[in-house]
Amino acid sequence: MNPDFFVCxxxxxxxxxLRERSLVIKLDKIQDVGQAVALEKEFDxxxxxxxxxxxxxxxxxxxxxxxxxxxxxxxxxxLGNFFDFxxxxxxxxxxxxxxxxxxxxKENYTNLQIISSLGITSALEFKKDYLDWELMTxxxxxxxxxxxxxxxxxxxxxxxxxxxxxxxxxxxxxYFNDFRFYLHLDHDGRVYFSHDDxxxxxxxxxxxxxxxxxxxxxxxSKRYFRWTGFFLKTDGCAxxxxxxxxxxxxxxTVKSIPGCSxxxxxxxxxxxxxxxxxxxxxxxxxx
Amino acid sequence: xxxxxxxQYCVRSCPYCFAKKHMSESSPDDVLSWENLIYLxxxxxxxxxxxxxxxxxxxxxxxxxNNMVLYVLERGLDxxxxxxxxxxxxxxxxAVSFFKPVPRERLSFICNxxxxxxxxxxxxxxxxxxxxxxxxxxxxxxGFNIYRTDFELDFIFQYINEYGLxxxxxxxxxxxxxxxxxxxxxxxxxxxxxxRVFSYISLFERLRIKPGLDCGFPxxxxxxxQLAWLYRYTGGKNEFGCGPVIDIGPDMSxxxxxxxxxxxxxxxxxxxxxxxxxxxxxHLHDSIRIxxxxxxxxxxxxxxxxxKNCHGGCVAHxxxxxxxxxxxxxxxxxx
Numbered sequence: 001m002n003p004d005f006f007v008c009x010x011x012x013x014x015x016x017x018l019r020e021r022s023l024v025i026k027l028d029k030i031q032d033v034g035q036a037v038a039l040e041k042e043f044d045x046x047x048x049x050x051x052x053x054x055x056x057x058x059x060x061x062x063x064x065x066x067x068x069x070x071x072x073x074x075x076x077x078x079l080g081n082f083f084d085f086x087x088x089x090x091x092x093x094x095x096x097x098x099x100x101x102x103x104x105x106k107e108n109y110t111n112l113q114i115i116s117s118l119g120i121t122s123a124l125e126f127k128k129d130y131l132d133w134e135l136m137t138x139x140x141x142x143x144x145x146x147x148x149x150x151x152x153x154x155x156x157x158x159x160x161x162x163x164x165x166x167x168x169x170x171x172x173x174x175y176f177n178d179f180r181f182y183l184h185l186d187h188d189g190r191v192y193f194s195h196d197d198x199x200x201x202x203x204x205x206x207x208x209x210x211x212x213x214x215x216x217x218x219x220x221s222k223r224y225f226r227w228t229g230f231f232l233k234t235d236g237c238a239x240x241x242x243x244x245x246x247x248x249x250x251x252x253t254v255k256s257i258p259g260c261s262x263x264x265x266x267x268x269x270x271x272x273x274x275x276x277x278x279x280x281x282x283x284x285x286x287x
Numbered sequence: 288x289x290x291x292x293x294x295q296y297c298v299r300s301c302p303y304c305f306a307k308k309h310m311s312e313s314s315p316d317d318v319l320s321w322e323n324l325i326y327l328x329x330x331x332x333x334x335x336x337x338x339x340x341x342x343x344x345x346x347x348x349x350x351x352x353n354n355m356v357l358y359v360l361e362r363g364l365d366x367x368x369x370x371x372x373x374x375x376x377x378x379x380x381x382a383v384s385f386f387k388p389v390p391r392e393r394l395s396f397i398c399n400x401x402x403x404x405x406x407x408x409x410x411x412x413x414x415x416x417x418x419x420x421x422x423x424x425x426x427x428x429x430g431f432n433i434y435r436t437d438f439e440l441d442f443i444f445q446y447i448n449e450y451g452l453x454x455x456x457x458x459x460x461x462x463x464x465x466x467x468x469x470x471x472x473x474x475x476x477x478x479x480x481x482x483r484v485f486s487y488i489s490l491f492e493r494l495r496i497k498p499g500l501d502c503g504f505p506x507x508x509x510x511x512x513q514l515a516w517l518y519r520y521t522g523g524k525n526e527f528g529c530g531p532v533i534d535i536g537p538d539m540s541x542x543x544x545x546x547x548x549x550x551x552x553x554x555x556x557x558x559x560x561x562x563x564x565x566x567x568x569x570h571l572h573d574s575i576r577i578x579x580x581x582x583x584x585x586x587x588x589x590x591x592x593x594x595k596n597c598h599g600g601c602v603a604h605x606x607x608x609x610x611x612x613x614x615x616x617x618x619x620x621x622x
Contacts, residue, residue, distance in 0.1 A: 083357065086358075086361055117328070147333045
C-alpha cells in the first residue's frame with residue numbers, strides 16, 4: 001500500500017523520516033506556517049498542503065505576503081469582522097488557499113457564498129449534529145448553477161467535476177480523509193486510515209514501513225468493502241438514491257436530522273444540469 | 288439602473304413620500320438578506336449593469352448597511368445610496384471609516400433634504416443630517432422633492448457651500464400614488480413649480496450649481512427661454528422622461544417605480560435579466576400611454592411626445608385618473 005499523501009502533525013523528528021513523501025502537515029497555529037516551510041527546505045519532502053485548524057475567525061488570521069506559494073487549508077469557525085476580511089481580500093486572492101467553514105453556525109452557509117463570490121475558494125465542513133439541509137441545498141445550487149462565475153465551493157464543485165452516475169463518488173479527499181489517497185500519522189509515526197481513527201487511537205500499522213504487510217492489506221481490503229454493509233440492512237441508506245454520493249456518511253443522523261436523502265437526490269439532479277451546461281460550452285481547437 | 292430596497296421603513300414621515308403606500312403594506316422587519324443581496328449583485332452583473340443603487344425606506348437603517356455596501360463595492364459595482372442622511376452617530380462613524388477612502392465616482396449619496404422651515408423636522412434629526420453632510424460632503428448630491436408651489440431652495444445652496452456638497456441639485460416632483468392619498472403637485476400647478484425653479488437662475492449661475500430634473504416634468508410647461516437656459520447651462524443633460532425605473536424589494540418583488548408600487552408587482556425570479564424586467568414594465572407603460580398619451584389632453588397630439596423628447600409627464604397621474612372612471616380601458620392599465 002502506497003498512498004499519495006500522508007497527513008501528519010508538525011513534528012520535526014517525524015517529518016525527517018518522511019523523505020520524498022507528499023505531506024499534509026497539520027498546524028494549530030498560523031505562526032507555524034513559517035516553520036513548516038522551513039522544514040520543507042531542510043528535509044527532502046513536498047508540502048501538499050498545510051492544514052491549519054484554528055479558533056481564530058478568518059478575518060483575524062494574520063496572513064503574510066511571503067506565503068503566496070504555500071498551499072493552505074484553513075479550518076476556521078467563522079468569517080469574522082467583514083471590514084477586516086475585505087482589507088485582507090487582495091492578499092487572500094493571491095494566496096493558494098481553501099477556506100473551510102463549519103455547519104455549526106448557520107451564517108456560515110451564507111459566509112461561504114460571500115467568500116466564493118469574492119473570489120476565494122472555500123469548502124463546507126460538515127458538523128454532524130448541526131446540519132441544515134435546506135440551507136445546504138441553497139449553497140449547493142449557488143455553487144454549481146451560478147448566474148456569474150465565482151470561486152469553487154467544495155465538496156460540491158469537487159464532486160460535480162468527478163461525478164460518475166455508475167460509480168460510488170466519494171468526497172472525503174476534500175477533507176484529507178479518503179484512505180485511498182491519504183493516510184494519517186501520529187507523532188510516533190503510527191498509521192491510521194482516517195482522522196476519526198486517529199482520534200480514537202485505532203491504528204493499522206506501527207510505521208509506514210509496515211504498510212506492505214499482508215495484515216495491513218487485509219485490513220485495507222476490509223475497509224474498502226465496508227460500504228457493502230449498508231446493503232445488508234433493509235432500511236434507510238440501502239434504498240436511498242443519493243447514496244452514490246453520500247455513501248452513508250449521514251446514516252447516524254438520518255433520524256435526528258432528516259433531509260439528507262432529499263438533499264443528495266437533488267444534488268445529483270443539479271450535477272446533471274451542471275454537466276449539461278459544461279458540455280454545451282463551446283471550446284475552440286487548441287494549438 | 289434599478290433601485291434595491293435595503294429596508295422598508297424610515298425615520299422620517301415626509302408629507303409627499305411616494306414610498307408611503309409600499310411601506311404601509313410591508314413589514315418593517317423585512318430587510319434585505321445577504322443571500323438576496325448576493326443574488327441581486329449576480330443578477331445585475333449578469334445583466335451588464337455597472338452601478339448598484341440603494342434605496343429604502345431609509346437604507347442606512349439596515350443593521351448590516353455598511354458591510355453590505357462594502358460587499359457591493361468589492362464585487363466591482365459602483366454604488367449610489369438614496370438617503371435622508373439621518374444616521375446614528377456610531378454607524379455614521381463606522382461608515383466614514385469604511386468609505387472615506389472610496390472615490391466619489393465609486394460611491395455617492397443622494398441625500399434628500401427637507402426645508403427646515405417649510406417641512407419642519409425635530410432638531411435632533413436636522414443635526415443628524417448636518418453631521419452626515421459634514422462627514423461625506425463631496426460624495427453627496429443634494430436632492431429636493433417639490434410638493435408645494437411656494438418651496439424655497441436657498442437652504443440647499445447654503446448646505447452645498449457649507450458642507451462642500453456636489454454642485455448639483457436633483458429636483459424631484461411629488462407625484463400621486465394611485466390608490467392612496469398623498470400630497471403632490473397638481474397638473475395646474477406644474478407651471479408655477481417650473482417658474483419657481485427658474486426664479487433661482489441667478490443663484491444657480493452665481494454659485495455654479497446645476498439643476499437636474501428628475502422624472503415626470505412635462506416639457507410643454509417650460510417656456511422656450513427656460514428650455515434654452517437649461518440646454519446652455521446643463522449641456523442638454525435634462526430629460527423629460529417617465530419610464531420604468533425598476534425597484535426591487537427585500538423580498539425580491541419587483542415593480543416599475545414607487546408611485547406604481549402595487550401595479551403589476553412581480554418576483555425577480557420570474558425574469559432572466561434586467562432587460563426582461565425593463566421590457567415587461569415598458570410594455571405596461573406603453574399600454575397606459577395608448578389609453579392616455581400623457582398627463583394633459585394635448586399630449587395625445589404632441590409632436591415632442593411622438594419624438595420622445597417628452598414622455599408626457601408621470602403615468603401615475605393617468606393611472607390615478609383611470610381608477611376613478613368606469614373600467615373600460617385596456618385591462619393592463621388596472622391594478
